[in-house]
Amino acid sequence: MNEHVFDQAIALQMQADGSFAGHTSAAYANMVGPFGGISAAQMMQAVLLHPQRLGEPVSLTVNFAAALAHGPFTIVARAARTNRSTQHWMLEVLQDGATVMTGTAFTAMRRETWSVDEEAMPTCPPPDQVPGGEGPIPMEWIKRYEIRPISGAIPKVWDGSGDSSQTRLWMRDCPARPLDFASLTALSDVFFPRVFVRRATLVPIGTVTMTVYFHADSAQLQATGSGYLLGQAQAQAFRNGYFDQTSQLWNEAGVLLVTTHQIVYYKE
């Protein structure tokens, strides 16, 4: 079996000094530099591969400090604090000795407790009743995802007519791939910028920071397999060059796997 394109993209080699060497992936190229979700997944993968890692990811924050150049990069992942059942990571991605991303992660050994999902999955038609396609979007990374927009799709006409930034869609890797923490990190960033939907206007944008909260453990990811995820995204405020984007990802069984937040720069 050939290696999945996502696994090729997140492949990292540990170096003698404990850092990881990686390379940007042409398959996940964005307009400028790589798709942010794949860069975030690479940072997550450095923690997942680290021999000192304790437990599973609970939170990840990545900051996009500069546009990554296509080519090699180095990820430095340091366990800043290791407790009995939890661990805190400081992360940095370097290109040519300069910082291009920063981040932190929190991992923990989870135990079964009282649990409840307060944010219920919205009622939506099942994936096989929703046609695919996001329209004519030129970025290469979009082809790595199967996206079935339910509501709040990319506007067909840029006429400034938007009045809500909410989007709902089904999505999964293309070709399908069993879900894990790295792919879930990337899927958390698949939503196109909320400002496009709210304004029905194209403006230059770029994510500057993203935080992912993993509610699911590896058993729940395994149970999700290569099924579709229902994604919902909405902004709370657009203000003087930056807007937020808050999202939820459920599996088809209605389990909330991830809640995620980001701040996106926009011009004009």
Place this chain on the structure above:
Amino acid sequence: MNEHVFDQAIALQMQADGSFAGHTSAAYANMVGPFGGISAAQMMQAVLLHPQRLGEPVSLTVNFAAALAHGPFTIVARAARTNRSTQHWMLEVLQDGATVMTGTAFTAMRRETWSVDEEAMPTCPPPDQVPGGEGPIPMEWIKRYEIRPISGAIPKVWDGSGDSSQTRLWMRDCPARPLDFASLTALSDVFFPRVFVRRATLVPIGTVTMTVYFHADSAQLQATGSGYLLGQAQAQAFRNGYFDQTSQLWNEAGVLLVTTHQIVYYKE
């Protein structure tokens, strides 16, 4: 005029090596260690005081890696990347040479653009029509805030009867103090843990990570002055030891100042 207790609590002295020396504040003591909001405010203050700082805070992520001991601490704030109008910070708080907090921050020079608040302030009675008080809560830091709960207050009876984690309240520093980025950071953490509300059950808890998105700039904070903020907080998922808490803070004029998110550990 005497210095406000909050200003005393966030006072930092720059050291010869560029780090900041601070001290925990008995006035903001929590059950164990200090109120997380004051620790987050101290980290924010290190960035605000740093001579290399460019622009104003847009996002801050703090991770609580260990319970802070009452006493001195050192904050290391490093500008990992400085661009033309944006800057990325890596943050670490140390006690006795061990990491007790980690974090990242993003600052930027903002320009006026098209702007809109999508998350409107909910209709609530004005602060002068809402009686104060959060009931008999023993923590010292609670006395540093004037809190007027509108809905979803701390349960009076711990009978396991809860069915929603949503809280709305008016709040401000006590005594009143003009709002700035440091105090807004602390106010973002004033909400008591969502699990108490949802379950009407007291369980051991502790915040492990918090992210604050500042939609307001310093002019909007100045316009807010020492007025009340309307805070709204709600969980999206409680799962095997960790729940999330997502919040919005508006000023009395209805401007969304901050959206914030955290992951909280809970036992049982």
